[in-house]
Amino acid sequence: MNTNFYSPTAEVSTPTDNITTFFIGSARSIFLVIFGLLPILCLPFFLTSFEYTKVFFAVIACMLAVMFIALAALRSGTFKLTAYYVLGALWLVGAVATLSSLFSGDVYDSFIGDTFSVYSSLFILLIALVVTVSTILSENKIFVARLYLLLTISAVLVAVFQLLLVFFSFPFLSLGIFSQTTESLLGGWNDLALFYGLILILTIVALAQLSLNIRGRVIVGVLVSLSLIMLAIVNLLMVWMVVAGVSLLALMYALSAERINTAPQLSPGRKKTLSKFSLSIVLVIFIVSAVFIVGGSSVGNVVNRATGIEFVAVKPSFIATVDILKSTYATDPILGFGANRFADAWRIHKDPSINETIFWATNFSSGSGYIMTQFVNLGILGSAAWILFFILFVGSGVRALFRVTNQDKIWYFLASSSFIAAIYFWILFLIYNPGATLLLLTALFTGIALAAFGKLCPEKVRDFSVHTNNRANILLVGFVMVTIVGSVSLMYYSARHYTAVYQFINAIANSEVVPLEETERKIMAAYSLVPSDTFAQQLVQYQIAKMSALFDVAEPTTEQQQLFEDSAVNGIALLQQSLSRSDQDPLNFRLLGDVFSILAATQVADASQRAEEAYAQAKTLDPLNPLFPLLNAQLALIEDDTAEARRLIGESLSLKSNFTDALLLQVQIDISENNVTEAIASVRSIISIEPNNPARYYQLGILLITDEQLELAKVALERAVGINPDYANALYYLALTNNELGDTETALAQLERVLELNPGNESVMTLIEQVRAGNAPRANLGEGTLLPETSTVSENQSETVTTAEDLETPLIVPVGGATEAGNASNETSE
Numbered sequence: 024m025n026t027n028f029y030s031p032t033a034e035v036s037t038p039t040d041n042i043t044t045f046f047i048g049s050a051r052s053i054f055l056v057i058f059g060l061l062p063i064l065c066l067p068f069f070l071t072s073f074e075y076t077k078v079f080f081a082v083i084a085c086m087l088a089v090m091f092i093a094l095a096a097l098r099s100g101t102f103k104l105t106a107y108y109v110l111g112a113l114w115l116v117g118a119v120a121t122l123s124s125l126f127s128g129d130v131y132d133s134f135i136g137d138t139f140s141v142y143s144s145l146f147i148l149l150i151a152l153v154v155t156v157s158t159i160l161s162e163n164k165i166f167v168a169r170l171y172l173l174l175t176i177s178a179v180l181v182a183v184f185q186l187l188l189v190f191f192s193f194p195f196l197s198l199g200i201f202s203q204t205t206e207s208l209l210g211g212w213n214d215l216a217l218f219y220g221l222i223l224i225l226t227i228v229a230l231a232q233l234s235l236n237i238r239g240r241v242i243v244g245v246l247v248s249l250s251l252i253m254l255a256i257v258n259l260l261m262v263w264m265v266v267a268g269v270s271l272l273a274l275m276y277a278l279s280a281e282r283i284n285t286a287p288q289l290s291p292g293r294k295k296t297l298s299k300f301s302l303s304i305v306l307v308i309f310i311v312s313a314v315f316i317v318g319g320s321s322v323g324n325v326v327n328r329a330t331g332i333e334f335v336a337v338k339p340s341f342i343a344t345v346d347i348l349k350s351t352y353a354t355d356p357i358l359g360f361g362a363n364r365f366a367d368a369w370r371i372h373k374d375p376s377i378n379e380t381i382f383w384a385t386n387f388s389s390g391s392g393y394i395m396t397q398f399v400n401l402g403i404l405g406s407a408a409w410i411l412f413f414i415l416f417v418g419s420g421v422r423a424l425f426r427v428t429n430q431d432k433i434w435y436f437l438a439s440s441s442f443i444a445a446i447y448f449w450i451l452f453l454i455y456n457p458g459a460t461l462l463l464l465t466a467l468f469t470g471i472a473l474a475a476f477g478k479l480c481p482e483k484v485r486d487f488s489v490h491t492n493n494r495a496n497i498l499l500v501g502f503v504m505v506t507i508v509g510s511v512s513l514m515y516y517s518a519r520h521y522t523a524v525y526q527f528i529n530a531i532a533n534s535e536v537v538p539l540e541e542t543e544r545k546i547m548a549a550y551s552l553v554p555s556d557t558f559a560q561q562l563v564q565y566q567i568a569k570m571s572a573l574f575d576v577a578e579p580t581t582e583q584q585q586l587f588e589d590s591a592v593n594g595i596a597l598l599q600q601s602l603s604r605s606d607q608d609p610l611n612f613r614l615l616g617d618v619f620s621i622l623a624a625t626q627v628a629d630a631s632q633r634a635e636e637a638y639a640q641a642k643t644l645d646p647l648n649p650l651f652p653l654l655n656a657q658l659a660l661i662e663d664d665t666a667e668a669r670r671l672i673g674e675s676l677s678l679k680s681n682f683t684d685a686l687l688l689q690v691q692i693d694i695s696e697n698n699v700t701e702a703i704a705s706v707r708s709i710i711s712i713e714p715n716n717p718a719r720y721y722q723l724g725i726l727l728i729t730d731e732q733l734e735l736a737k738v739a740l741e742r743a744v745g746i747n748p749d750y751a752n753a754l755y756y757l758a759l760t761n762n763e764l765g766d767t768e769t770a771l772a773q774l775e776r777v778l779e780l781n782p783g784n785e786s787v788m789t790l791i792e793q794v795r796a797g798n799a800p801r802a803n804l805g806e807g808t809l810l811p812e813t814s815t816v817s818e819n820q821s822e823t824v825t826t827a828e829d830l831e832t833p834l835i836v837p838v839g840g841a842t843e844a845g846n847a848s849n850e851t852s853e
Contacts, residue, residue: 046095050088051166054156057084058467059173061460062181062218063208072524074210074459075138079521081463082149086510088156093506097499103162105477105484106419110155112412117151119405120144120362127361129605136363137557138524141459142389142396144362150466157470162478167437167471174464175246178222181208182249185215189256189330204332210458211823213336213838216259217461219250221447223266223308225440226250227273230301232436240300247304251311256330258315258323259838261454265447267312273305336823336838337382338456339369343834344390347372348399359402365389367607368399370645378647378679380832385824391836393452393462413449416469420446423476423483431478438475444468455838456823523552531561539565556608559597563614566594570621594618609648612641616654623661634658649678653685665692681718683752690725699730717746721753728760736760751780755787762799770794 057064057080064080065073096102104110124133124144135145161167189204205212226247229235235243254262315322327333339347350372351360360368366386377383389396398406420442427435448457448465457465477484530545543565550558573579573587598615601608616637622630635658642651656671669692675685693702706723713719720743727736740757743750754777762770771794778787793799 040099043095043099046091046098047160050091050095050156051160051163053084053091054088054160055166055170055173057081058153058157058463059170060177061463062174062177063184065208072138072528073208075521075524077210077463078139078146078149078459079517081153082517083514085149085152085156086514088160089152090507090510092156092159093503097503100496100499103159103484105158105162106415106473107485109412109415109419109473110151110158112408112415113151113154116401116405116408116412117144117148119358119401119408120147123358123361123401123405124363126358127364127607129361129364129367129607131554131604132556132608133361133363135520137555139459139520140363140388141393141457141462142363142365142400146459146462147362147397150462153463153466154470154473157467158473161471161474164433164437164478167441167475168433170467170471171437175242178218179245179249181215182219182253184208185253185256186249189332209460211336212257213259213455213823214458214461215253216257216262217448217451217455217457218464219253219257220259220262220266221444222246222250223254224269224447225444227269227305227308228440228443229436230298230304231273231276232432232439234298235300243304247308251308255311255315255326256332258326260316261451263312263315265451267309267316270305270309270312274302274309277302277305337835338824338838339387339390340834340836341391341395341454343374344392344395344399346374347390348395351399352403355402357402357404359398359400359405362400363388364607365396365399367644370609370647373647374834375647375678377832377834378649379681380835382824382832382835383649383679387824389456392454393456394449395453396456416449416473417446419476420472423479427479428482434475434478438472438479441468441472441475445472519552523549523555523558526552527555527558527561539569554600554604556601556605556611559601560610560614563594563597563618566590566597567614567617567621570594570618574621574624591618591622606640607644609641609644612637612644613651613654616641620654620658620661623658631658631662647678649675649682649685652678653682653688656685656688660692665696668692680713681716683718683721686718686722687725690722690729693726694729699726702726703730715746717743717750717753720746721750721756724753724756724760728756733760733764737764749780751777754780758790758794759799762794767794767797770799 061077061081064077066076121134121144124130127133132143134143136143139146161170185207207215209215209218226243230243233239254266347365347368351368366388369387390399394409397409401408420438424435424439424442445465445468448461448468451457452462452465526545526549530542530549534542543562546558546562549555550562567590569590570587573583573590576583579587595615595618598611598618601611602615605611616634619627619630619634619637623634635655638651638654638658642648645651652671652675656668656675659665659668659671669689672685672689672692675682676689679685690702693699703723703726706719706726710716710719710723720739724736724740724743727733727739737757737760740753740760743753744757747753754773758770758773758777761767761773771791774787774791774794778784778791781787790799
C-alpha cells in the first residue's frame with residue numbers, strides 16, 4: 024500500500040469537478056464579500072460594539088468557508104497547501120495561547136472576553152484560521168484581484184464617511200453607534216492612520232510594478248488624495264516616517280534605475296523605471312510626508328484647529344511594559360499571565376508612582392504594542408512561538424520574491440504587495456495596539472502572501488491525496504465530519520455570545536428611560552446566555568444601589584425590608600457564581616465586600632468580618648489600589664474603631680498621597696472628634712513638606728470651611744486649583760465658598776468648569792440652578808458632593824485610553840502626533 028500522502032507539484036491545478044468547483048466557489052464568495060467589505064462592515068443603528076460585529080461576521084465567514092473547503096477536499100480526495108511550516112508556527116501560537124488560558128485562573132475572560140478581545144486566545148486562533156483559509160482560497164488570481172478591488176472600494180468609502188463625520192455634524196452620520204468624532208469604522212482613531220499608510224505603500228508598489236491606463240490613474244489619484252488627507256487628520260508620526268521612507272526609496276530607485284538595470288531583471292514584477300505620472304505621485308507622497316515629519320506639532324496643530332479634533336490616546340511606555348514583562352516572567356515564565364490578562368498583570372506589577380497620576384485607576388488592557396502585550400500574556404513559550412512565526416514568514420517571503428521560478432508579473436505583484444502589507448502591519452504592531460479590523464486584515468494579507476509564494480515557487484506546494492490509501496480516506500471522512508460539527512458549534516456559540524452582548528449593551532443604553540426591573544430582566548437574559556462576570560457585576564451593582572436606598576429609609580415597610588433582604592441574597596448569589604468560575608477579578612471581591620459592608624451597617628452578625636475578608640482578597644489581586652484600605656477604614660468606623668480607621672487611611676494615602684476620598688474621610692473623622700484646629704495645623708505642616716500637592720490644599724480648604732474661615736478656605740482652594748486647574752472637587756468647594764462670600768458670578772463660572780469635567784452630573788447641574796436662583800446651600804462638608812477622580816480619563820469601545828490632561832509620568836506616553844518622537848527619545852534616555 025502506498026503510504027506517501029503528499030508530493031511536490033509543479034502547478035496547483037484548478038478543480039474540474041462541478042461539485043468541487045461549487046464548494047470552493049461558495050467559500051470564495053463568502054470570504055470575498057465579508058473580508059473585502061470588512062472596513063465598512065457594520066450594523067447601523069444596532070446598539071452593540073461594531074468592532075465585535077466585524078469579528079462576528081469574520082467568524083461566520085471563516086466557519087462557512089472551512090465547511091465548504093472540507094467538503095471540497097472530501098469530494099476531490101486531494102488537498103493542496105503551501106508554506107505549511109509557517110502556518111504550523113502560527114497555529115502553535117494559538118495552541119500556546121489556549122494553554123495559557125486554561126492555566127490562567129480566569130478561563131472565560133482569557134479565552135474570549137466580553138466582546139471577543141483581540142488579546143484573547145480565541146481571537147489568536149481566529150487569526151491563524153483566517154491566514155489558513157485565505158492561503159487555501161487565494162491560489163486563484165481572479166479571487167485575489169477581486170478582493171483587492173473590494174478593499175480599494177472600502178478604503179474610499181471609509182475615507183469619505185470619516186471626512187463627512189469630521190466636517191459635517193449631521194446626526195444620521197453617527198449611524199446610532201458613534202458617540203464621538205474620533206471613533207471610526209475601523210475601530211480606533213489611530214487605526215485609520217495605519218490603514219491609509221498601508222494604502223499609500225501599496226499604491227507605490229503598484230506604481231512600481233504595474234502599467235496603469237487612464238482609469239487606473241484616476242483611481243490612484245483618488246486613493247492617494249484621500250489617504251493623505253486621512254493621514255493628515257490623524258497625524259501618526261511613525262506612519263508618516265514609514266510612508267516617507269518607502270516613497271523615498273521608490274524615488275531613489277526610479278531616478279537611478281536606468282544605470283542599475285544594465286543587467287537582466289531579477290524579478291518579473293519590476294519595471295525599469297517609473298512613468299512621469301507615477302514619479303509625480305510618489306514625489307507628492309514623499310513631500311507631504313516630509314512636511315508632517317519636519318513640521319511636527321506645528322503642522323499638526325494647524326490641522327487640529329481646522330478639524331476641531333483634540334484626541335490624545337495613551338498607552339504604557341516601552342519601559343513600563345518591559346517592567347511588567349520582567350515581573351511576570353519572574354512569577355509565571357512559561358505561559359505568562361494568560362491570554363487577555365495584561366490588565367491583571369498591570370494591576371499587580373505597575374510602578375507605584377503611577378498612583379500619583381490621573382491613571383491611578385486605569386487598568387490598561389495592553390502594553391506599548393500588540394506583540395509586546397502578547398509576550399506578557401503568553402510567557403516564554405508564546406513569545407518563542409510568535410518569533411518563530413515571524414522568522415519563518417519573513418524567510419519564506421524573501422526566498423519566494425528573490426528565487427522566482429514562475430515568471431508571472433501579476434502573481435509577483437500580488438506576492439510582493441501582500442507580503443509588504445503583512446510585514447508593514449506586523450512591524451507596526453510592535454509599537455501599536457490595533458483593533459480587530461486591522462488584525463483581521465493583517466491575517467488576510469499574510470494568507471494571500473503565502474498563497475502567492477506557492478505560485479511563484481510551485482515546487483514548494485504540497486499535494487495531499489487519499490486516492491491510493493483507504494485508511495487515509497477514512498481519516499479524511501472523520502476529519503470532515505468533525506470539522507463540520509465543530510464549525511456549526513462554534514457559529515452557534517458565537518451567535519449566542521453576540522446576542523448576549525447585544526442584549527447587555529442595549530439594556531445599559533436604555534436604562535435611563537425604562538424601569539430598573541426591565542433593565543435587570545434584560546441583563547439577566549444576557550447572563551443566562553453567557554455567564555459573563557461583567558453582566559453579573561452590573562446586576563450586583565443594581566442590588567447594592569437598592570440596598571443603599573432602602574438603608575436610608577427611616578421606617579421601612581415589611582415589603583421594603585423583604586426587598587432589602589432579597590437584594591442582598593441575589594447579590595451574594597451572583598458573586599458566588601462568578602467566584603466559582605474565577606477568583607481572579609478584584610471587582611467581584613470588592614462588590615462582595617460592599618454588600619456585606621451595608622449588612623454590617625444594619626448590625627448583621629459577622630457581616631463586617633465577611634466584608635473585611637472580601638476586601639482583603641480584592642487587595643491581594645490589586646495590591647496598589649488605595650481604595651481597599653479606605654473601604655476597610657469605613658468598616659472600622661462602623662465598628663467605632665477610630666484608631667484603626669486612621670491607620671487604614673494612612674495606608675491608603677501611602678499608596679496615593681493625593682487620594683481625595685481618603686483625605687475627605689480623614690477630615691470627617693477630625694470633625695467628628697472636634698479636632699479641626701489640630702487638623703488644620705497638621706495639614707499646614709504637611710503642606711510645608713509637600714508644597715506642590717494640590718490634594719493637601721484641598722484638604723486644608725475643607726477643614727477651614729468647617730471652621731467657618733471662608734476667606735482662608737478660598738485661598739487654600741484657589742491654590743489647589745492653581746496647581747491643578749482641573750481639580751473638580753476643589754473647584755466645586757471653591758464655587759460653594761465664593762457663592763457664600765457673595766461672588767455669584769465667579770461661583771457660576773467655576774461650576775460650569777466642574778460640569779465640563781463631569782458632563783451630565785446631576786448634582787452639579789442642580790447646584791448651578793440653585794446658585795442662579797439665589798438659594799444655594801452653604802459651603803460645608805455635608806452639602807458638598809465628591810466627584811469621580813478619574814473623570815479626565817476615558818476609554819472607548821476599542822479599549823483605547825484617552826485623556827486631555829498632561830500625562831505627568833514618562834511611564835504613560837501618547838500614541839501619535841509629533842510628541843511621539845519626543846517620548847521615544849525620553850524612553851531611550853531613561
